[in-house]
Amino acid sequence: DIVMTQSPDSLAVSLGERASINCRSSQSILSSSNSQNYLAWYQQKARQPPKLLIYWASTRESGVPDRFSGSGSGTDFTLTISSLQAEDVAVYYCQQYFTTPTFGQGTKLEIK
């Protein structure tokens, strides 16, 4: 299985400031056939199911605010929230879908 490791485990950011969450895969999830990175990001608020934010490492799902962006390639990826809003408090998970899906352990984002 591909192991996904997120950092940090928790993060506190002031409202309006930038938040960045990192995700590393134990092997490359960049496909040589289509040049796509098989990496998604989900947001899970308290007592709710996960919500798909980003796929192909940097494509925002329909309806996701443009303050959310994804970057990276190969084994190292980042989710960035450009200006933190109160409603962004959640746990964020990265997920690879290159092979049998696996998730990172989650990063808890709070307001400082």
Next chain:
Amino acid sequence: QVLLQESGPGLVKPSETLSLTCSVSDGSLSSYFWSWIRQPPGKGLEWIGYISSSGNTRYNPSLKSRVTISVDTSKNQFSLNLNSVTAADTAVYFCARVVGFQLLLWDLWGQGTLVTVSS
């Protein structure tokens, strides 16, 4: 707005079979693939498997020997059976819709149902 709703027993005894059903609120069952994903309390997510409306399945190898996912298009439902359960199977179980272009991504989720394995 399509809704997914999980249902089934909240308590299962060790060594028995966990059985859950997901109801799809509209007639879209035939147009998508569907998945089960679980989350142990306070922990991360684990994909269990998916099924097409015609019954084609793929399972997580780590659970494959114990899992069966089935579909009933006449009832707009799909189901999960997990046999020989242990305490390690205690989790919130989510049903989810697979996105149209990639079989291992999910764009719509049920609220989830907690299943506890205990005698």
